[in-house]
Amino acid sequence: MFELYQLEQLVTIAKCGTLSEAARELYISQPALSRSMQKLEKDLGFPLFEHRKNRVIMTPTGVLAVSYARDLLKRAREMQDQLTLYNRTRNTISIGSCAPAPLWEMIPAYSSRYPDMAISTEIHAEEELLIRNLEEGIHRLIVTTGPVEKEGIISVPYFExxxxxxxxxxxxxxxxxxxxxxxxxxxxxxxxxxxxxxxxxxxxxxxxxxxxxxxxxxxxxxxxxxxxxxxxxxxxxxxxxxxxxxxxxxxxxxxxxxVMYYCSCLEAEAEYLPKALQTAEETAGED
The missing domain is CATH 3.40.190.290 (D-Maltodextrin-Binding Protein; domain 2)
Structure with a gap:
């Protein structure tokens, strides 16, 4: 079965038009690239190239193979990104804040509260980016200068x-x-x-x-x-x-x-609010 690196090589050859130029872009020797493509053709069972003077022409099957290769490489990158994000959310509490002051208290508090998890922080002036990152799971908690009034998000006053x-x-x-x-x-x-x-x-x-x-x-x-x-x-x-x-x-x-800062999280992750804010949220819910 072919490897992802061979698909990357195939796409690069189609883009460059010659083995020599593709080899330079891939930082491998031309003979090594030629052997890799010969193995790919053997594994697939049909030719992908027509060799012309100073150029490599894709066969119709090769053109289709390049199209599939691009799609598979894109899916592979998406898989890597999503798995990285999933692993990060399981093992890391990521906090995004619009200013540094909220993090001064949150970092030691969460490090003590969750000793087996990493605490990562980012400061972003653009609050829309913070909200988007919260919705997409990039941040587990965010701190903004106003409440986040969106369905599925809890937003509680923090401090001034x-x-x-x-x-x-x-x-x-x-x-x-x-x-x-x-x-x-x-x-x-x-x-x-x-x-x-x-x-x-x-x-x-x-x-x-x-x-x-x-x-x-x-x-x-x-x-x-x-x-x-x-x-x-x-x-x-x-x-x-x-x-x-x-x-x-x-x-x-x-x-x-x-400024009155607000700490926000997804409703499903209310347990990650700072403890004092959890109490405030529970009291508000009872009212």
């Missing part, structure tokens, strides 16, 4: 995060108690790069900002504490990183900067 601008007390903005992001004009500011929807919000609402991006979270925390430049913080990150250094904190008034 509020954005502040932290500036040195001698900074011109330090006299303000509250500001909108649009009030921050031409501001050079230190920003962590992996902050999900927060980055898009700041980029969209601030006027001509100059972001000094930091990829490493620990370096960002250290730099924002010691630099004369402003940085953003939140009620959640301030508690986590003990950011009580000598700064003035300005509340950002934009509605989108005062």
């Amino acid at each position: 995060e509020i954005l502040y601008l932290a500036v040195p007390k001698d900074h011109p903005l330090a006299r303000h108690k509250e500001l909108y992001l649009r009030d921050l004009k031409n501001l050079t500011i230190i920003l962590h790069s992996r902050i999900g929807f927060w980055y898009d919000l700041c980029r969209r609402e601030m006027v001509n900002p100059n972001f000094i991006l930091q990829d490493d979270l620990d370096q960002f925390v250290e730099l924002s504490a010691s630099s004369s430049l402003p940085s953003f913080t939140t009620n959640v990150s301030s508690r986590r990183f003990h950011r009580d250094y000598d700064r003035a904190f300005i509340h950002i008034l934009d509605e989108e900067a005062n």
Whole structure:
């Protein structure tokens, strides 16, 4: 019986038109490719090629074989993808979040709660992608800035995060108690790069900002504490990183900067909600 690699070779020959070019694309020698195709023809019991000068022409049977080969290779890739996804969902709790703060609590909580399962996390600013990933089984849990109102999905309030601008007390903005992001004009500011929807919000609402991006979270925390430049913080990150250094904190008034997160899962997997949220969901169900 033929092998999948032979079908890949057959499709490549049909695409390239010559054995030599197909061999280069497949990173094998031309004699090895020729022997593989001779074996395929022998196993099938009929010729697939007509050899012309400098070219290989597919016989009518060969053309049909290429069509079937493409379909089988596609199905084989789909099989691999689906089996990988199935195995991942059985052995991994995948959490997608629109921001990093929810993951700070969820990762240690789920690692303790499910010690025999891997915990994987992703941050996506695009909440429609998170919802699609939940529906398709890519994520078991997602965290968004609003409830997911779709049939078959449970969506429960999680916690609130509020954005502040932290500036040195001698900074011109330090006299303000509250500001909108649009009030921050031409501001050079230190920003962590992996902050999900927060980055898009700041980029969209601030006027001509100059972001000094930091990829490493620990370096960002250290730099924002010691630099004369402003940085953003939140009620959640301030508690986590003990950011009580000598700064003035300005509340950002934009509605989108005062966020209630929602944790969502499929109804059939309600057991994977954070434990406090399971209680809230059960109470709501009794009402």
